[in-house]
Structures are given as C-alpha cells and as structure tokens.
Amino acid sequence: MPTQQTDYFQLIYRLLLGLISAGFLWIIWPYISNVVLILVFAFLFTTVLLSSVDALEKRIRSRGLSVLIVTIGVLSGIGIFIGSFISQLSAQASDFSSRVDPTTLTAEFKNLGERFITALPGFAANMIPSGGDFASTLSGFVETVVNNLASLAGAVGNFVLNAAMILIFTIILLAEYHGFRKSLVSYISNKYFEIGLRLIFNIEKSVSSYLRGQFLSAASVALMSVIGLGILNLSGANLTLIVFIGIIAGLANLIPLVGPFVGMVPAILIAFMNNIGNEVALSHLLFGAVPSPFFILDIILMFIIVQQIEGNLITPTLVGKSVGLHPMIVMIALIIGGTILGPLGMLFAVPATGVLKVIGQEIAFVRRNAHLL
Amino acid sequence: MKNALWPNLFRGWNRTESETVYTLKQVPVFKDFSKKEFTELEKLVHHRTYASGDFVFKNRAPGEGMYIIMKGTIKITIGTRSGNEQVLAELEEGDFFGELALFDNEPRSANALAVADSELIGFFTADLLSLQDRNPQMTNKILMNLGGMLGERLRNTNNLLFEAQTKSNNDANTAD
Numbered sequence: 093m094p095t096q097q098t099d100y101f102q103l104i105y106r107l108l109l110g111l112i113s114a115g116f117l118w119i120i121w122p123y124i125s126n127v128v129l130i131l132v133f134a135f136l137f138t139t140v141l142l143s144s145v146d147a148l149e150k151r152i153r154s155r156g157l158s159v160l161i162v163t164i165g166v167l168s169g170i171g172i173f174i175g176s177f178i179s180q181l182s183a184q185a186s187d188f189s190s191r192v193d194p195t196t197l198t199a200e201f202k203n204l205g206e207r208f209i210t211a212l213p214g215f216a217a218n219m220i221p222s223g224g225d226f227a228s229t230l231s232g233f234v235e236t237v238v239n240n241l242a243s244l245a246g247a248v249g250n251f252v253l254n255a256a257m258i259l260i261f262t263i264i265l266l267a268e269y270h271g272f273r274k275s276l277v278s279y280i281s282n283k284y285f286e287i288g289l290r291l292i293f294n295i296e297k298s299v300s301s302y303l304r305g306q307f308l309s310a311a312s313v314a315l316m317s318v319i320g321l322g323i324l325n326l327s328g329a330n331l332t333l334i335v336f337i338g339i340i341a342g343l344a345n346l347i348p349l350v351g352p353f354v355g356m357v358p359a360i361l362i363a364f365m366n367n368i369g370n371e372v373a374l375s376h377l378l379f380g381a382v383p384s385p386f387f388i389l390d391i392i393l394m395f396i397i398v399q400q401i402e403g404n405l406i407t408p409t410l411v412g413k414s415v416g417l418h419p420m421i422v423m424i425a426l427i428i429g430g431t432i433l434g435p436l437g438m439l440f441a442v443p444a445t446g447v448l449k450v451i452g453q454e455i456a457f458v459r460r461n462a463h464l465l
Numbered sequence: 466m467k468n469a470l471w472p473n474l475f476r477g478w479n480r481t482e483s484e485t486v487y488t489l490k491q492v493p494v495f496k497d498f499s500k501k502e503f504t505e506l507e508k509l510v511h512h513r514t515y516a517s518g519d520f521v522f523k524n525r526a527p528g529e530g531m532y533i534i535m536k537g538t539i540k541i542t543i544g545t546r547s548g549n550e551q552v553l554a555e556l557e558e559g560d561f562f563g564e565l566a567l568f569d570n571e572p573r574s575a576n577a578l579a580v581a582d583s584e585l586i587g588f589f590t591a592d593l594l595s596l597q598d599r600n601p602q603m604t605n606k607i608l609m610n611l612g613g614m615l616g617e618r619l620r621n622t623n624n625l626l627f628e629a630q631t632k633s634n635n636d637a638n639t640a641d
Contacts, residue, residue: 282521
C-alpha cells in the first residue's frame, strides 16, 4: 500500500534525522554544556523569582524597578547568609583548633572508634577494619588540600564568573520574560500555535509549582531542623550555628532522596567539633539505653523525625503532588541526572522529568486531536 | 465605483497610536482601557498572518483564546464536509471571534477560515492569566466587558426566543 510505504519512509527519515541530531549534539556538547547550564540555572531562578517580580509590579507598576528590588533583596539575603556563616564558622574553627591539639584528636578518634565497635553486634564489628590511623589520614588530606589550592582558586574564579553570568541572564529574563515568551511562540506555525502556547503555559505551570513546592518543603525542613536542634541543645548537645545548619539542611532537602542525609552532615560535624574532649557527651546514651557519642544518634533521629513530618504531613498538605511522578521514576531520573551532571544533575533531574512528562502528555493530546488542527 | 486608493493612501496619516492599538480600541472587550493599558495589552497580544484558505481553527479543536481581525476577512462556519457547510458569519476588520475560549476549556464550536489574506491579533487564556498576576485591574475590566457582552447576547437570545414563542402561539391561535 503506498500510504504504508510513505509512512515507513517518513519513519526511517525521522529516525535518521533524530540520530544525526543526537550525534551532532554529542559532539558539540562539551563546548556548549557550560552555556546550557548557565541558561538552565537562569531559567530556574527566573521561574522561582517571577511570581515575586509580578506581584511587586502589580503594586509599584514598574517592571524594571520590581526586578531591581527583587534582585537586590535576594543578593543581600545570600550575601548576609554567606558572610555571617563564614565569619561564624571561622570563629568556630579557630575555637576548635585552640581547644584541640592533634594528639588529643587522634586519641578522641581512637576512643570513638573503639566505643562504636564495642556497641555494635559481633558480626558488624568484624566488618570494620581495625587499626585505622585517623591522624595520618587527616594529615594526608590537609597535604592534598594545600597542593590543590591553585586549582581551587581557578575553580572559585570559574564559579564566580558563572554566577555573574547566571545573575545577568536572570535579570534579563525577569525583565523581558513576557516579551521573550511572546517572541518564542511567534515562531510556531499557525497550525500548532494554540497547542504550542498551551504546552509552554503548562510547562511553566508545572515547573513553577514544582519549584514553589520544593522551596516550601525546604523552608519547613529548615524551620523544623532549627527547632529540633534547639531542643537538642537544651538537652545538653552543645550545638552552635543552629540557624545555619537548619538552612543548609533545608537547602540539601532540595535534592530528593539523597539530600536529607547530606543535610545531617554539618550538624554531626558541629556536634563533634563542639564536644570533643567532653567525657559526658562522649558517653551520652540516647533514651538512656543506646550509646550516642557526641549526640550523633540524637541528631540523626531528630532529622529522621523532621523528614517524616515534612514528607508525610507538610508536603502533601502544602504542596500536593506538584509533579506527580512515580517514586521509581524519580529514582531512575536521579541516577541518570547524577551520572550526567553529578549533584547538579540530581537537583535538576526531577523538574526536568516533570517537564518531559508534560511534553509527553501534550504530544499525546496533539495526537488525539491531530485531525482537528 | 468608489476608488479605494485615496482612503488607503491616507489611512492612519494622523494616527499617533500603532495599528494594533487602533484595532484593539475597536473591540468592546477592551472598552474603557486607558492609553497606558492599551500599550500594556499591545505587548501581550500575538500577531498572526493567514493566507486565504487557511483555517484559523476547526470545529471541535481545543480552544485557547480569541482573535481580532486587523486585516482581511474570516468566515465562521459549521459543518465539516463541503456541501454540508453552513456560514454563520463573515467577519471583517475590527471584528473578533473565539472569545468564549477565554472562559471555558470547551472545544471550538465552529470553524474559522480565512477567505482573504488576513492579519489577526490573538489574545489567549495564558496571556489573560499572566496579566492577572501583574495587573488585576486590567483583567477585571476585560472580564467585566466580556461578561457584559455575554449578558447582552443572552438578553438578545431571550428576546428572540420570546418573539418566536409569541409568534408560534399567535399562529396556533389563528389556526384554531
């Protein structure tokens, strides 16, 4: 049948075209990846800040001024947070170094290791290699850090440049967002115009609702972590930088599945740094029964409770199923994102999959209504 | 026969606003808009061109918004097969159609076909919703105007229905 033949030819042609495009993208990707990443970040920041700019524009009736005020506000917030975090952390670090000398540190590590091994059941204790020299590992690590200082400076420079580019692109996108969208849709042919407009609108809605949901849940995790850490502090955990640890836990929560565990690390480190040499903290028992040196298990339990409240109570109530992806799909997306782009890929994996889902739904919608276009 | 050269040559010579704003001003949906609001609206709407014989949309297709005719002629029809087609209206410059799609998610209830090369201005639900976030007063005006227009159409339909019923009752009485 001629129609069938044409269809096969069209299919093969499309397949070849797709393969050639994918191959071309594969070749040029190393050269454009940085720019693409900058644009993706700028787009995400724009999506997050767009509603604030629109709301401000509603009040002051000036788009430019709204963008300026929101940008200055966000930059000041980040600057104040990072500045005070660095100053407090350096104060904490100098206090830690004045209190602890390397010999005490090694002894504490050994002591801690022994306590852990004795607390563990026999089969689990046998799995941990004995005789680990923490002090030499630590000095090796310091040496590596010093040696890599030059490349670190380069990386910092690169980061600052990328951050500046993201900022510039975000400001431009925020100021010209509606015009930019209008010029983008003007390239769509008449036949697919309304459907294209609908697709863009749905993608925007999906991404912004996902991001808003993520930020709401991150804020709730941050707040609950601060409260939880405050309660632990009252029970003698001797924690400092509680607000910063809470905010970091909230930000880490933006990465699904892995983030919550990453969020615990600063709290555990601070607990360790503050309580080193403190015999009471070393021999602390959780619920008076389970050994929890330096309140580590208390902290982990607190974060698990926070995660459970956030995951089962707050997110379903406040956010709902913002993207509506199956957990299995989320995990696969995270693995793929993590493999391609590392932690950044994990951060973007879920919204990107959400966008793909919306595109898929719209393609299905277009196919159903193709005879009407 | 009237020569179209002179009106076209001097068309808009003393006009300070753009052709888009001039067209939008003729549409009752944007009644009582200030100059600034028309400028804002101009940034939002989409310009589309259609060759003679192109469909703007087809009956039962998903509808996303309304169109205003800037140039050309658009034929509104129902019935898909040739011969079965019924022309509902032929719209000219300044006329608009498809405005019901701004209110509901229902599919289009007729075909819109360009019978001459046409330039249309499109205003869609996505634009209305984005305008709502930034300028609710403008959105309110649009919705109030649309509501007013629909109310007027409903009143007209009621009058026609009433007239038809009266006529049918009179006919029945005469027959008795």
